[in-house]
Amino acid sequence: MTVELDRRGWMSLLAKAPMAELAPLWRALNMSPEFQWLRAPEVGATMVRGRMGGTGAPFNLGEMTITRCSLQLDDGVVGHGYVQGRDKEKARMAALVDALMQGEMADRVCRDVLVPLAGAFRDAKAERAAKAAATKVDFFTMVRGEDK
């Protein structure tokens, strides 16, 4: 399985990843790079917007929780974590992965963390889509008298 990911792609993947999937992959990587906090993890919210009629002018729908942090590795690379929910540890892992993905460890981090995460995300999506597809209505028309 291959994954083509730019920075936007991997940060988006990390933001959506369940902690139950990210944490074991991160730990299995067995890396603990030295870093300094540029912004310690903080929990906050973003206002989610929708569009009137799905396509028109924006309106405010309600907020969702997110946690963010920024850190700098000893080699100077900066990593940002922006993740859904209120898990500061998850934000830290996401920022570390983001930083490592910009350095020479990128291939290994991608293979051992991002590829499995992307696979799990795709599988979960496919499973729901398949269950939804099974509930699709097949209409049929009854033969009516006048056709005889």
Add this chain to the structure above:
Amino acid sequence: MYVAVKGGERAIDNAHAWLAEERRGDLDVAELSVAQIREQLRLAVNRVMGEGSLYDPDLAALAIKQARGDMIEAIFLIRAYRTTLPRFGHSEPVDTGAMACDRRVSATFKDAPGGQILGPTFDYTHRLLDFKLAAEGDVPEAAVGTPRAEPTPHITEFLNQEGLIQAEPESEATPGDLTREPLELPSNRPLRLQALTRGDEGFVLSMAYSTQRGYARNHAFVGELRIGKVAVEMDIPELGFAIEVGEIELTECETVNQFQGSKTEPPQFTRGYGLVFGQSERKAISMALVDRALRWKELGEDDMSAPAQDEEFVLYHSDNIQATGFLEHIKLPHYVDFQSELELIRKLRREAEAAAQPGDAKSRDDASATSPEAAE
């Protein structure tokens, strides 16, 4: 005169301790976990997220547990928590056209591309109690089919192609935010939609129902109802580009209403719109109907003096936390207020009786003086 009153601390502490015990219930019955509520009472969680105006299923489940299942109390807890969160920004408007649909039905077009996807629905169930659920048991796995690869198009697009439905004007205007500035009237459609999506489900349902029964000429078809997940994108200033910061489940309802036309518009269909956190379709349909009813002025329709056309009435009464705050405060001590009411009633009665029976007023006055006073 305002009299400060102290006291009751011990009673309050003991009441709260008893509340905790009652919340736990019979100790012989296993305690409910937050994860169980999140997974198995998901529609309750959705309602708390929608009306609490904060998408976080774990927090909503915790609030439901803490509130002992009292939904408005749970929503209150979420609203209170929400105010403690710093706001990091706002999302790009979500693209519901790219939704991964768990459910997608149209009451107007049988053969719409993408088809009628029923999803996990209560529709077509017999509403007979299922006593199998009272016993523990395995759930058979749901069947799977072959999904279409491309996204499911919005139904209204088809009417749009023919020009038969009023176009939704494109705009990137910054919408007002009820949670930041107090609501002022007349408001506008973005603010109304924000108020409706966080409004009380029962209130919005009843308002919508009133339009169906004839209070505002507003016969709606559900053009489309879709439920599923969408990505939430947010611009990250330190990066200079947007990333997906998460994924949320939404219910979207587009209604199609007949419109006879006006001086400036040809006869065409018009839209009502509902968008709500989670699988919350009753709320989304209700929201769309009320949205459409409130648009009467911009569409040049008649003022039928219907409650659902009255922006002030709808917007100022849709919020169940404001409503319950004002309603429930009247059970709290009003001893001094009431004391003055009592004095006033006695005075009025004395005067009324003195006027009716001039010789008899004195004895009545003596009787009232012996009645127990309202205590502090």
